[in-house]
Amino acid sequence: MTGELRVGFDVGGTFTDGVLMRGKDVVVKAKSLTTQDVTAGIVQALDALLNKSRVNPAEVAMVSLGTTHTTNALIERRNLNKVGIFRLGAPATTAIPPLTGWPEDLKQAISGTELVHVIRGGSEYDGRDIVPLDKQAIAEACRNMKGKVDSVAITGVFSPIISDHEEQAAEIVREVLGDDIHITLSHRIATISLLERENSAILNASVITVMQRAVNSLKTAVSERGITAPLFIVQNDGSVMSVDYAVDYPIFTVASGPAASVRGSVYLSGIEDGVVVDIGGTSTDVAYIVKGFPRESSITVTIGGVKTNIRCPDLLSIALGGGTIVKHQGEKVSALGPESVGYNLVRLGKSFGGPLLTVHDTAVALGKLDRKLEVFKTDFVTHPEKVNALPRKLIDNAWAAVKATIEEAIDKMKTTVEPVPAIFIGGGAMVVPKEGIAGVSKVLCPDHFEVGGAVGTTIAEIGAYAEGVVDLEKEDRDNAIARVTEQAKNNAKTAGAIRETVEVIDVEEIPFTYMPGKREKVRIRVKGKILR
Amino acid sequence: MKEKRVSARDILQEWDIKDFRVIDKQAISEITLGASILATGGGGDPEIGLLWTYKVLDEGKEILMVDPMEIPDEIQTASTACLGAALVLTEKPPSGGVLNLAIRRLEQYLGRPIQATIPIECGGVNSPVAYAAAGELGVPVIDVDGMNRAFPELQMTSWVTHGVHSSPTVSVDNRKNITVIDTGDDDVLAETLARRVAMAYGGISWIATYPLTGRQVKEASILNSQSIAWAAGHAVMCARQEHLDPIAELLKSLKKERDVEGFRVFRGKIVDIRREFGSETNKGFTLGQVIMEGIDEYKGQTASLDFQNEWLNLRVDGEVLCLPPDLIAILDSETGEPIRTDIMKYGYRGTIVLIPAHERMRTPKGIEMFGPRHFGYDLDYVPVETLNG
DSSP, X not given: OTTOEEEEEEEOSXXXXXXXXXXXXXXXXXXXXXXXXXXXXXXXXXXXXXXHHOOOGGGEEEEEEEEOHHXXXXXXXXXXXXXXXXXXXXXXXXXXXXXXXXXXXXHHHHOOGGGEEEEEOOBOTTSOBSSOOOHHHHHHHHHHHTTTOSEEEEEETTTTTOOHHHHHHHHHHHHHHOTTSEEEEGGGTOOSOHHHHHHHHHXXXXXXXXXXXXXXXXXXXXXXXXXXXXXXXEOTTSOEEEHHHHHHOGGGGTTHHHHHHHHHHHHHHOOOSEEEEEEOSSOEEEEEEETTEEOBOSSOEEETTEEEOOOOBOEEEESOOTTEEEEEETTEEEEEEEEEOGGGHHHHBGGGTOSBOBHHHXXXXXXXXXXXXXXXXXXXXXXXXXXXXXXXXXXHHHHHHHHHHHHHHHHHHOSSSSOEEEEEESGGGGGSOOSSOTTEEEEEOOTTGXXXXXXXXXXXXXXXXXXXXXXXXXXXXXXXXXXXXXXXXXXXXXXXOOGGGOXXXXXXXXXXXXXXXXXXXXXEEXXXXXXX | OOOXXXXXXXXXXXXXXXXXEEOOHHHHHHXXXXXXXXXXXXXXXXXXXXXXXXXXXXXXXXXXXXXXXXXXXXXXXXXXXEEEOHHHHHHSOOOTTHHHHHHHHHHHHHTXXXXXXXXXXXXXXXXXXXXXXXXXXXXXXXXXXXXXXXXSSTTOXXXXXXXXXXXXXEEEOTTOOEEEEOOTTOHHHHHXXXXXXXXXXXXXXXXEEXXXXXXXXXXXXXXXXXXXXXXXXXXXXXXXXXXXXXXXXXXXXXXXXXXXXXXXXXXXXXXXXXXXOTGGGGGTOOEEEEEEEXXXXXXXXXXXXXXXXXXXXXXXXXXXXXXXXXXXXXXXXXXXXXXXXXXXXXXXXXXXXXXXXXXGGXXXXXXXXXXXXXXTOSOOOOOHHHHTO
């Protein structure tokens, strides 16, 4: 990639960060407020990059995006789609219906009891039907869903092995509800393990619109400015995928922002073991890094309070950012957030003459925003008199609450009692306490910390995988693995990688334990370079 | 059975038992974690059993656990369990009524009601399932099991080695198919039949088995097996919260509960998983070998473990360190989460911990039925504390 120009954006709930990189160097950086339509914020950041650097847009070889849209939507339960939920598995599986164990508010945000259906169908491990698919029941349920759902999630028992029932169900859904309804099929999302896969599929369906908006925004923004380079989005493992793929699989970007930030943090700080604390305007993500990579969650990954089997770095997202509203009664802080004023900070925050006290305002009041950063065009305070009028006791309490919240998050992620270094990045790093943080040996804010996530998006590789069930009585093991590997490499190529740079990073064989025969599932993960 | 059901509390009152433990969500999550650590690499995915039990609790049903020595001799108990392929279970959770159906049909066959459940083994699925069933039926759970670990086959229990039998066993599936297996005292045949039935059902069966009387429970079970698992799970969960070494806490807990020494013998990462289907295929089990390369102070050493659903034996640089029925656990060094044979992956890092099997599993009959020779090793059983003393 050396020498080639790459543009990276990190769209947070509050700010959109941009960088222009040449080889390993940050050429210019920019920050704009994330706008309601997302596009304008990206265009603004892009214009700033292009104006400052004076490069020819046609020379840009790659544009990549990291985003916290899906995560923020899920943790704030905002802008989520209403999801029609089908499980194909009755009479089996009914002991644990869909949405079991989900937080009540999330359940209500995306669904309702009339939208959840356990339908007779699904497959046995060997591909036989459990029972024939009850197509009538699906059509009937769809008619009742009309006008009540934005998307549909379909999960069939053993669909990773045989997806027929999911496909058939999707056809009926399209017939009744039309082509505009987005359909998520579970077998395209995750592997064996019904409940976790179903959760993943439902979550995916719930953030379709959020992702569509982000991707369309990026497309519009870059094409308006004459960039023709391919567009990518960072996925959970820190590699990137093409944006067209991401639109259908937003759940793979649920850790997009933090994954980019972790890459950026390690790159910028040179610290390989410690905690990364990425503080945005709306949320903060904490990751534990070991030898330069985020620790991966072992078996299940919890997203928005829901267990999934998506491969993901082990992250803790909390609703704390620069724009987080400090709720208080008199001088006592009753809660931090979870709501953030987000991009309305400049309208609603006390520092800007607004009515609401935010984390940003407490930092202003304490004089912590002494370091002027060129990427911020606005001043940090336009109405100092509003801030000065705040009771000092309240400010101290709010500051202490923020510190305690960060300390608690770091403590949850640490696996040792020993203090470890912490890297604070993201625009919000300026407005939170950095001294005397418990459990931490030192807090680092490396150069370009305020656009760390955007830097991270530009240094990723492309990842892909493939899986297949093989019968080792009929096929030699090495052949079977080679066949699936080939498929994975093709998938990587489809996703945008250069075929000959694609390498295998994981070979996984899942046997059908306790069963006779030599059947197993082979799953191969690969990654490859996007640019020469 | 037309008899009107009462609640677990009513039953305990009838038995004049005032001392019992109430199982809430926290308790069942600790018991399940402890059980999956003691499951010796097998025992299946705990998530399903756990969610099922949560659901039973959410429906307002009460789950109560009693000490085995308190129960009357003449009562009728039975075990409920899932028998079949762990991976199939993970993908195909049961329909709501399976345990109930199996128990009811067993009651019919026996001609008397089941008044308590007894977990069959320590495993991520079969431990919590006994609690879920107890909650659904309105009967207590007894603080015992038949292994204090997990084993691949139905007959590998202290119950069988102490002279009681799995028959009659009722095996049901989600479509309400029912099979009654009654092989009298031939427990190996019962296992063979039960496994064939599970395969015909689509890989998973739900069974009501080991109809034991109260007296048999006391004489033949691993007593307080549930408490041992509970304490182990509790110790590991506390260690996570307090950032203590979960493995040290686990070993302390076992010392306290069972007065045994566990051994931390290796730390490494999985570098090869060789799954051998071979001649053992027709038995219906996954066999294989895992190779781990040592890290930290074990650098340069190589560990190899054989497995038949559960880990069987451990060799480090060719030297035997553990033989069945003693327990082997590979635990995530940071969280204490067990790495199971069905989900282990290339690159997984873990610490190997060895735990002496319960004395009721180490009788001459036990060594014959599930010692090294039963699993095809030309080796005499040597206790893990001798091998590592």
